[in-house]
Amino acid sequence: MGSIEGQERAIAALGAMLETPATPPPLLFHGPEGCGKRTTALAFAAALVCSARQGLDACGVCSGCQRVRGAIAVSELRSKSSSQDRPMAYPDVGLISVPPRKTRISILQARDICQSMTSRPFEFERRIYIIEPADLLTPAAANSLLKTVEEPPSYGVLILVTAAPWALPVTLRSRLRRVSFRRLSEAVVVRHLRAMGLSEDEAQRRAHFARGSLSLAADLDLQARVRAIETWVAILERLSQGERAGALAVAASEAFAGEASSARLSLELLLTILRDLAASAVTADPLLLEVGTSERLSGVAELLIGSSGQRAVLVDRLAGELARFNRNPRLAVEGAVLALGGVLRNGDLPA
Numbered sequence: 001m002g003s004i005e006g007q008e009r010a011i012a013a014l015g016a017m018l019e020t021p022a023t024p025p026p027l028l029f030h031g032p033e034g035c036g037k038r039t040t041a042l043a044f045a046a047a048l049v050c051s052a053r054q055g056l057d058a059c060g061v062c063s064g065c066q067r068v069r070g071a072i073a074v075s076e077l078r079s080k081s082s083s084q085d086r087p088m089a090y091p092d093v094g095l096i097s098v099p100p101r102k103t104r105i106s107i108l109q110a111r112d113i114c115q116s117m118t119s120r121p122f123e124f125e126r127r128i129y130i131i132e133p134a135d136l137l138t139p140a141a142a143n144s145l146l147k148t149v150e151e152p153p154s155y156g157v158l159i160l161v162t163a164a165p166w167a168l169p170v171t172l173r174s175r176l177r178r179v180s181f182r183r184l185s186e187a188v189v190v191r192h193l194r195a196m197g198l199s200e201d202e203a204q205r206r207a208h209f210a211r212g213s214l215s216l217a218a219d220l221d222l223q224a225r226v227r228a229i230e231t232w233v234a235i236l237e238r239l240s241q242g243e244r245a246g247a248l249a250v251a252a253s254e255a256f257a258g259e260a261s262s263a264r265l266s267l268e269l270l271l272t273i274l275r276d277l278a279a280s281a282v283t284a285d286p287l288l289l290e291v292g293t294s295e296r297l298s299g300v301a302e303l304l305i306g307s308s309g310q311r312a313v314l315v316d317r318l319a320g321e322l323a324r325f326n327r328n329p330r331l332a333v334e335g336a337v338l339a340l341g342g343v344l345r346n347g348d349l350p351a
């Protein structure tokens with residue numbers, strides 16, 4: 001875990017758990033998408049079962065370390081079985097995720113975890129299951145984990161990983177020890193992208209667009225990004241010229257809300273644009289937005305920055321819309337545009 005950058009507080013909290021012989025409590029790793037939660041969960045699991053750990057770092061070669069590397073396959077074991085099947089036992093270490101062609105983590109998968117936790121580990125001293133993304137547990141699946149989370153066996157470690165902790169039932173969430181992960185700085189994302197072989201220029205553009213998400217920065221389609229920016233810029237411009245937000249909200253949701261992932265990316269992008277506008281007014285730094293673009297939006301920038309309290313409320317509001325993307329991407333995008341329209345027109349937000 002020592003080589004994981006930008007998450008020093010989380011690593012320190014986990015390191016303290018490794019120092020004691022006690023089994024870690026059930027954990028909730030939460031923080032923005034693409035900031036290293038899953039990598040850290042796997043590194044922590046390896047450190048817990050490694051027979052030759054040095055400090056915080058697993059050796060990478062012992063059978064425990066190999067077991068953790070193979071853990072990814074566990075999530076697919078269930079995909080062929082039927083709902084009538086009895087719970088099946090997982091290996092000592094497993095990563096449980098959404099099976100191929102499914103959209104949620106099912107109650108069957110959750111029951112398998114609980115069932116597996118009832119027997120002592122075969123090979124290692126701990127039995128470790130990582131659930132990711134935990135916000136995609138069905139309500140029934142989350143519910144069925146409660147007892148195991150409340151009274152875990154002495155050898156059992158559960159790690160729930162999510163970018164949307166608010167989407168977990170509070171009954172489950174409140175029983176987990178939180179380990180919080182931060183958005184990565186652009187500098188850290190740039191370093192990772194450079195190490196992957198990207199040019200300095202491309203690494204910087206991607207890091208900036210991705211707002212601290214390394215996975216997003218690595219996958220980003222820059223051309224599509226440029227088109228999406230143009231769409232948002234046009235919407236912001238028309239809002240600032242007094243056009244009604246309702247029609248523009250529908251246009252935005254048609255452009256962006258085809259699927260949850262594109263809705264979320266488009267809202268993340270809107271936050272980036274607003275952040276750039278704020279930065280340009282304060283520091284006059286050259287932006288990744290084209291120079292002409294920031295001139296087109298100077299009216300928007302003034303309105304947003306005129307009242308910094310209002311801007312904070314707006315960003316909160318947009319983040320709230322982001323949180324809802326899982327349930328209804330169309331409403332999330334429309335809600336964001338209506339919120340913007342409210343700020344630009346009246347300096348306040350619709351209720």
Ligand SMILES: [Zn+2]
Nearest residue numbers: 050059062065
């Ligand atoms: Zn090892």
